[in-house]
Amino acid sequence: MKQRIWELDALRGLCVLGMVLVHFVYDISTFSAFSFHIPRWFYPIAQYGHMLFVMISGICVTLGSKCVRRGLIVYLCGMIITVVTLVLDYGIGLGQVRIWFGILHLLGICMIVYPLFRKLPSWVLAIIGVSIMLLGHYFTTFTVDVNFLFPLGLRSGKIFTGADFFPIFPGLGTFLVGAALGKSLYRKKQSLLPNAPQNFCLLRFFRFVGRNSLMIYMLHQPIVFAIVAILFPM
Numbered sequence: 001m002k003q004r005i006w007e008l009d010a011l012r013g014l015c016v017l018g019m020v021l022v023h024f025v026y027d028i029s030t031f032s033a034f035s036f037h038i039p040r041w042f043y044p045i046a047q048y049g050h051m052l053f054v055m056i057s058g059i060c061v062t063l064g065s066k067c068v069r070r071g072l073i074v075y076l077c078g079m080i081i082t083v084v085t086l087v088l089d090y091g092i093g094l095g096q097v098r099i100w101f102g103i104l105h106l107l108g109i110c111m112i113v114y115p116l117f118r119k120l121p122s123w124v125l126a127i128i129g130v131s132i133m134l135l136g137h138y139f140t141t142f143t144v145d146v147n148f149l150f151p152l153g154l155r156s157g158k159i160f161t162g163a164d165f166f167p168i169f170p171g172l173g174t175f176l177v178g179a180a181l182g183k184s185l186y187r188k189k190q191s192l193l194p195n196a197p198q199n200f201c202l203l204r205f206f207r208f209v210g211r212n213s214l215m216i217y218m219l220h221q222p223i224v225f226a227i228v229a230i231l232f233p234m
Contacts, residue, residue: 005191006198006207008060013209015053020220022046027225032232050103050166051174057107058178063189067111075108077218101151102164104217109151109168110175117176122183129176136170 022045029038061067081099089098117125139153147156153167185192197203209216 003190004211005063005186005189006203007191007193007196008056009210010198010203010206011210012053012056012060012213013206013211015049015056016209016213016216016220017206018045018049019053019217020224022049023221024224024228027228028232031225032228034232053103054107054110054166054171054174055178055181057110058175058180059182059186060178061111061114061175062179062182063186067114071108071111071114073108074104074111074214077214078102078104078108081218081221099164101167103166104214105151106166106168106171107175110172113172114175114179117179122180125176125180125183129173129178129180132173132176133170134173136167136173139167139169 022042025038025042028034064070078099078101081102081104085098117128120128136153139155143157144154145156146154147159150156150159150165151168153169198207
Protein backbone atom coordinates (compact mmCIF):
# COMPACT_ATOMS: atom_id res chain seq x y z
CA MET A 1 0.00 0.00 0.00
CA LYS A 2 1.35 3.42 -1.00
CA GLN A 3 2.39 5.54 1.96
CA ARG A 4 0.41 8.78 2.10
CA ILE A 5 2.15 12.08 2.73
CA TRP A 6 0.29 13.53 5.66
CA GLU A 7 0.95 17.23 5.06
CA LEU A 8 -0.46 17.04 1.52
CA ASP A 9 -3.61 15.35 2.82
CA ALA A 10 -3.93 18.00 5.53
CA LEU A 11 -3.46 20.91 3.11
CA ARG A 12 -5.90 19.40 0.64
CA GLY A 13 -8.42 18.91 3.45
CA LEU A 14 -8.00 22.53 4.54
CA CYS A 15 -8.65 23.66 0.96
CA VAL A 16 -11.79 21.53 0.69
CA LEU A 17 -13.11 22.98 3.95
CA GLY A 18 -12.41 26.43 2.54
CA MET A 19 -14.47 25.56 -0.54
CA VAL A 20 -17.32 24.38 1.69
CA LEU A 21 -17.21 27.72 3.52
CA VAL A 22 -17.16 29.63 0.23
CA HIS A 23 -20.20 27.75 -1.09
CA PHE A 24 -22.04 28.21 2.21
CA VAL A 25 -21.50 31.97 2.07
CA TYR A 26 -22.46 32.09 -1.61
CA ASP A 27 -25.64 30.07 -1.05
CA ILE A 28 -26.75 32.32 1.82
CA SER A 29 -26.19 35.46 -0.26
CA THR A 30 -27.87 34.03 -3.39
CA PHE A 31 -30.60 31.57 -2.38
CA SER A 32 -32.03 32.95 0.85
CA ALA A 33 -34.13 35.90 2.00
CA PHE A 34 -31.51 36.68 4.63
CA SER A 35 -30.00 40.13 4.05
CA PHE A 36 -26.36 39.28 3.70
CA HIS A 37 -23.44 41.06 2.09
CA ILE A 38 -20.49 38.92 1.09
CA PRO A 39 -17.57 39.90 3.36
CA ARG A 40 -14.25 41.10 1.97
CA TRP A 41 -12.38 38.01 3.18
CA PHE A 42 -14.59 35.82 0.97
CA TYR A 43 -12.87 36.67 -2.30
CA PRO A 44 -9.23 35.85 -1.41
CA ILE A 45 -10.33 32.58 0.22
CA ALA A 46 -12.29 31.68 -2.91
CA GLN A 47 -9.51 32.64 -5.32
CA TYR A 48 -6.37 31.47 -3.56
CA GLY A 49 -7.97 28.46 -1.90
CA HIS A 50 -8.89 26.99 -5.27
CA MET A 51 -5.44 27.80 -6.68
CA LEU A 52 -3.77 26.05 -3.75
CA PHE A 53 -6.05 23.03 -4.21
CA VAL A 54 -5.10 22.75 -7.89
CA MET A 55 -1.41 23.16 -7.07
CA ILE A 56 -1.57 20.44 -4.40
CA SER A 57 -3.25 18.16 -6.94
CA GLY A 58 -0.31 18.85 -9.24
CA ILE A 59 2.12 17.84 -6.50
CA CYS A 60 0.16 14.66 -5.79
CA VAL A 61 0.05 13.59 -9.44
CA THR A 62 3.83 13.13 -9.37
CA LEU A 63 3.52 10.60 -6.54
CA GLY A 64 1.31 8.05 -8.34
CA SER A 65 1.12 6.21 -11.63
CA LYS A 66 -2.60 5.97 -12.48
CA CYS A 67 -3.27 9.64 -13.18
CA VAL A 68 -5.22 9.03 -16.41
CA ARG A 69 -7.65 6.63 -14.71
CA ARG A 70 -8.10 9.01 -11.77
CA GLY A 71 -8.49 11.90 -14.18
CA LEU A 72 -11.30 10.16 -16.03
CA ILE A 73 -13.10 9.48 -12.73
CA VAL A 74 -12.72 13.09 -11.59
CA TYR A 75 -13.88 14.43 -14.97
CA LEU A 76 -16.91 12.10 -14.89
CA CYS A 77 -17.78 13.49 -11.44
CA GLY A 78 -17.54 16.97 -12.92
CA MET A 79 -19.96 16.00 -15.69
CA ILE A 80 -22.39 14.62 -13.09
CA ILE A 81 -22.30 18.03 -11.39
CA THR A 82 -22.95 19.67 -14.77
CA VAL A 83 -26.04 17.51 -15.38
CA VAL A 84 -27.41 18.09 -11.86
CA THR A 85 -26.91 21.87 -12.04
CA LEU A 86 -28.50 22.01 -15.50
CA VAL A 87 -31.58 20.26 -14.08
CA LEU A 88 -31.68 22.72 -11.16
CA ASP A 89 -31.25 25.67 -13.50
CA TYR A 90 -33.46 24.86 -16.48
CA GLY A 91 -35.77 22.28 -14.91
CA ILE A 92 -36.55 23.84 -11.54
CA GLY A 93 -35.68 27.43 -12.36
CA LEU A 94 -33.34 27.81 -9.42
CA GLY A 95 -31.27 30.47 -11.16
CA GLN A 96 -27.84 30.58 -12.71
CA VAL A 97 -26.31 27.67 -10.82
CA ARG A 98 -25.18 25.62 -13.79
CA ILE A 99 -21.54 24.57 -13.86
CA TRP A 100 -20.18 23.99 -17.35
CA PHE A 101 -16.50 23.68 -16.51
CA GLY A 102 -15.77 23.65 -12.81
CA ILE A 103 -12.80 22.61 -10.74
CA LEU A 104 -13.44 18.87 -11.18
CA HIS A 105 -13.54 19.26 -14.97
CA LEU A 106 -10.25 21.15 -14.78
CA LEU A 107 -8.52 18.64 -12.51
CA GLY A 108 -9.76 15.73 -14.61
CA ILE A 109 -8.30 17.24 -17.79
CA CYS A 110 -5.03 18.10 -16.02
CA MET A 111 -4.59 14.52 -14.80
CA ILE A 112 -5.44 13.07 -18.20
CA VAL A 113 -2.88 15.20 -20.07
CA TYR A 114 -0.15 15.04 -17.40
CA PRO A 115 1.59 12.01 -19.00
CA LEU A 116 2.51 14.34 -21.88
CA PHE A 117 4.60 16.35 -19.39
CA ARG A 118 5.71 13.58 -17.03
CA LYS A 119 9.26 13.16 -18.34
CA LEU A 120 10.08 16.86 -18.40
CA PRO A 121 12.46 18.18 -15.71
CA SER A 122 10.93 20.25 -12.96
CA TRP A 123 12.35 23.57 -14.17
CA VAL A 124 10.82 23.06 -17.62
CA LEU A 125 7.47 22.19 -16.03
CA ALA A 126 7.66 25.36 -13.95
CA ILE A 127 8.39 27.53 -17.01
CA ILE A 128 5.54 25.95 -18.99
CA GLY A 129 3.21 26.28 -16.01
CA VAL A 130 3.95 29.97 -15.43
CA SER A 131 3.62 30.65 -19.18
CA ILE A 132 0.17 29.00 -19.24
CA MET A 133 -0.87 31.02 -16.18
CA LEU A 134 0.21 34.27 -17.85
CA LEU A 135 -1.54 33.27 -21.07
CA GLY A 136 -4.71 32.54 -19.11
CA HIS A 137 -4.55 36.00 -17.56
CA TYR A 138 -4.13 37.49 -21.05
CA PHE A 139 -7.22 35.59 -22.26
CA THR A 140 -9.32 37.58 -19.77
CA THR A 141 -8.50 40.84 -21.57
CA PHE A 142 -10.55 40.12 -24.70
CA THR A 143 -13.48 38.10 -26.03
CA VAL A 144 -13.84 35.84 -29.08
CA ASP A 145 -16.66 35.30 -31.57
CA VAL A 146 -17.24 31.60 -30.81
CA ASN A 147 -18.87 30.11 -27.74
CA PHE A 148 -17.34 26.64 -27.49
CA LEU A 149 -13.78 27.69 -26.57
CA PHE A 150 -14.67 28.79 -23.04
CA PRO A 151 -13.09 25.69 -21.39
CA LEU A 152 -9.75 27.06 -22.62
CA GLY A 153 -10.51 30.43 -21.03
CA LEU A 154 -11.52 32.09 -24.32
CA ARG A 155 -14.94 33.57 -23.62
CA SER A 156 -17.36 35.15 -26.06
CA GLY A 157 -19.32 37.13 -23.50
CA LYS A 158 -22.52 35.74 -25.04
CA ILE A 159 -23.01 32.78 -22.71
CA PHE A 160 -22.97 32.30 -18.95
CA THR A 161 -19.84 30.25 -18.31
CA GLY A 162 -21.04 28.95 -14.96
CA ALA A 163 -21.35 29.57 -11.26
CA ASP A 164 -17.95 27.89 -10.77
CA PHE A 165 -15.65 28.40 -13.73
CA PHE A 166 -12.06 27.13 -13.82
CA PRO A 167 -10.70 27.20 -17.39
CA ILE A 168 -7.71 25.19 -18.60
CA PHE A 169 -5.80 28.45 -19.05
CA PRO A 170 -4.57 29.33 -16.40
CA GLY A 171 -5.62 26.23 -14.39
CA LEU A 172 -3.32 23.78 -16.18
CA GLY A 173 -0.44 26.15 -15.49
CA THR A 174 -1.14 26.11 -11.76
CA PHE A 175 -1.33 22.31 -11.89
CA LEU A 176 2.03 22.05 -13.71
CA VAL A 177 3.70 24.40 -11.24
CA GLY A 178 2.46 22.01 -8.55
CA ALA A 179 3.90 19.08 -10.52
CA ALA A 180 7.24 20.90 -10.69
CA LEU A 181 7.17 21.34 -6.91
CA GLY A 182 6.26 17.68 -6.48
CA LYS A 183 9.21 16.56 -8.59
CA SER A 184 11.57 18.86 -6.70
CA LEU A 185 10.37 18.53 -3.11
CA TYR A 186 9.01 14.98 -3.07
CA ARG A 187 11.51 13.08 -5.19
CA LYS A 188 11.76 10.43 -2.46
CA LYS A 189 7.96 10.33 -2.12
CA GLN A 190 8.27 10.86 1.62
CA SER A 191 6.91 13.44 4.03
CA LEU A 192 8.98 16.58 4.46
CA LEU A 193 7.72 16.84 8.06
CA PRO A 194 7.99 13.30 9.46
CA ASN A 195 8.47 14.49 13.05
CA ALA A 196 5.61 16.99 13.12
CA PRO A 197 2.61 16.31 15.42
CA GLN A 198 0.52 14.87 12.61
CA ASN A 199 -1.80 13.04 15.02
CA PHE A 200 -2.98 16.28 16.62
CA CYS A 201 -6.79 16.13 16.53
CA LEU A 202 -7.26 19.08 14.16
CA LEU A 203 -4.62 17.78 11.76
CA ARG A 204 -6.23 14.33 11.84
CA PHE A 205 -9.51 15.94 10.82
CA PHE A 206 -7.85 17.85 7.97
CA ARG A 207 -6.13 14.65 6.83
CA PHE A 208 -9.42 12.74 6.84
CA VAL A 209 -11.06 15.43 4.70
CA GLY A 210 -8.06 15.44 2.37
CA ARG A 211 -8.11 11.66 1.92
CA ASN A 212 -11.81 11.80 1.04
CA SER A 213 -11.77 15.10 -0.83
CA LEU A 214 -13.62 13.92 -3.96
CA MET A 215 -16.49 12.33 -2.05
CA ILE A 216 -16.81 15.33 0.27
CA TYR A 217 -16.73 17.76 -2.64
CA MET A 218 -19.46 15.83 -4.45
CA LEU A 219 -21.71 15.66 -1.37
CA HIS A 220 -21.13 18.99 0.33
CA GLN A 221 -23.08 21.28 -1.99
CA PRO A 222 -26.49 19.56 -1.69
CA ILE A 223 -25.96 19.34 2.09
CA VAL A 224 -24.95 23.00 2.32
CA PHE A 225 -27.88 24.03 0.12
CA ALA A 226 -30.32 22.05 2.30
CA ILE A 227 -28.95 23.68 5.47
CA VAL A 228 -29.32 27.14 3.92
CA ALA A 229 -32.87 26.33 2.74
CA ILE A 230 -33.87 25.23 6.26
CA LEU A 231 -32.14 27.97 8.25
CA PHE A 232 -32.58 30.85 5.79
CA PRO A 233 -35.67 30.12 3.66
CA MET A 234 -36.59 32.35 0.74
